Amino acid sequence: MADIIKLENIEVSFQQKGRTVTAVKNVNLNVEQGDIFGIVGYSGAGKSTLVRTINLLQKPTAGKITVAGTTLFADHKQQVTPKELQAKRRNIGMIFQHFNLLNETTVADNVMFALRHSPLSDQEIETKALKLLDLVGLKDKANFYPVQLSGGEQQRVAIARALANDPEILISDEATSALDPRNTNQILDLLKDLNQKLGLTIVLITHEMDAVKRVANKIAVMQHGEIIEQGSLRDVYLRPKAELSRQFVGGSLAAIETLKAFNLGKLGADQGLFQVVFSAANLTKSIILDLYRELGLDVSMLYGNIEVLGNEPVGTMFILVKGNDDQLASVPAFLGDKDVEVTRIDERGIWND
Numbered sequence: 001m002a003d004i005i006k007l008e009n010i011e012v013s014f015q016q017k018g019r020t021v022t023a024v025k026n027v028n029l030n031v032e033q034g035d036i037f038g039i040v041g042y043s044g045a046g047k048s049t050l051v052r053t054i055n056l057l058q059k060p061t062a063g064k065i066t067v068a069g070t071t072l073f074a075d076h077k078q079q080v081t082p083k084e085l086q087a088k089r090r091n092i093g094m095i096f097q098h099f100n101l102l103n104e105t106t107v108a109d110n111v112m113f114a115l116r117h118s119p120l121s122d123q124e125i126e127t128k129a130l131k132l133l134d135l136v137g138l139k140d141k142a143n144f145y146p147v148q149l150s151g152g153e154q155q156r157v158a159i160a161r162a163l164a165n166d167p168e169i170l171i172s173d174e175a176t177s178a179l180d181p182r183n184t185n186q187i188l189d190l191l192k193d194l195n196q197k198l199g200l201t202i203v204l205i206t207h208e209m210d211a212v213k214r215v216a217n218k219i220a221v222m223q224h225g226e227i228i229e230q231g232s233l234r235d236v237y238l239r240p241k242a243e244l245s246r247q248f249v250g251g252s253l254a255a256i257e258t259l260k261a262f263n264l265g266k267l268g269a270d271q272g273l274f275q276v277v278f279s280a281a282n283l284t285k286s287i288i289l290d291l292y293r294e295l296g297l298d299v300s301m302l303y304g305n306i307e308v309l310g311n312e313p314v315g316t317m318f319i320l321v322k323g324n325d326d327q328l329a330s331v332p333a334f335l336g337d338k339d340v341e342v343t344r345i346d347e348r349g350i351w352n353d
């Protein structure tokens with residue numbers, strides 16, 4: 001598939017009280033048509049600033065931006081006329097954490113507002129708005145006001161509005177962060193459905209790894225303005241290279257909380273803590289039993305979980321292994337094969353933010 005968004009060496013700096021703050025540093029990102037591309041990172045990592053460069057709501061300090069074959073920015077300047085940029089922006093819908101709806105107008109009016117510049121007749125605009133509301137499951141609420149809707153429903157209205165100009169790209173900036181888990185999942189499932197039905201390319205910014213795991217096919221992990229790791233969701237999940245990615249993927253909050261309760265500060269010299277991430281569908285050996293039978297190691301499982309990524313069950317375990325230095329050093333090579341990723345954990349590394 002062709003790249004629909006290509007960001008090359010993007011840098012964004014701000015002048016703050018005489019100081020230069022670089023919010024985005026040398027970012028390279030290629031989003032292919034039809035991707036659901038998750039960008040994860042803690043608050044302040046630079047995610048919003050980065051994605052706002054895609055439609056030049058934020059002009060970069062340096063770098064090149066190409067969207068759907070058109071270079072929007074290069075050589076430190078905008079490469080399209082304001083009118084062309086306006087047209088390009090209609091090709092990129094956006095949804096936000098707080099929905100940004102017009103509260104004094106109806107749901108249908110909110111969607112029709114996005115079509116105010118379109119060449120369609122009033123009747124056609126109304127028909128289109130109702131069709132979009134139907135698409136997001138809200139046809140019956142066209143005449144309601146936003147305050148009469150739940151958070152999840154308000155986000156559906158925002159999605160319908162974002163799709164009004166038939167964009168090829170949808171940017172979701174923490175769109176599920178204000179929702180409860182049930183509404184979060186429903187909105188994510190709707191995004192996935194729109195991705196499949198309309199071929200919509202989605203860039204999903206979030207600090208919630210679970211959101212990315214539910215719908216994305218690719219992921220980039222951002223920290224201090226830089227992308228520290230990117231790739232297919234499966235590869236990054238199974239083989240996270242950077243410490244932060246490990247925390248985001250295998251080291252879920254539940255795992256970290258569980259491990260903290262074990263008070264691992266008291267690990268003995270003959271003990272090693274390992275994180276094992278594996279594709280459960282392809283697993284041909286019993287990790288704990290094999291370590292015992294073949295290496296004679298005493299293994300306790302401190303945490304275990306299986307999640308479904310795409311359609312593939314992927315497991316994460318934290319195991320405490322007892323043995324001498326040589327035995328502990330042999331664990332990664334013994335277990336490691338193409339679908340089992342083993343990392344020896346320094347107990348301090350687990351919960352460092």
Ligand SMILES: Nc1ncnc2c1ncn2[C@@H]1O[C@H](COP(=O)(O)OP(=O)(O)OP(=O)(O)O)[C@@H](O)[C@H]1O
Nearest residue numbers: 014016021023041042043044045046047048049050
């Ligand atoms: N207009 C601006 N002027 C000065 N600094 C800014 C501006 N916009 C963003 N920043 C700074 O850039 C950094 C990255 O912010 P950004 O909002 O992109 O992060 P984020 O990862 O999206 O976090 P959050 O999820 O909290 O929004 C922060 O330190 C922020 O203070």
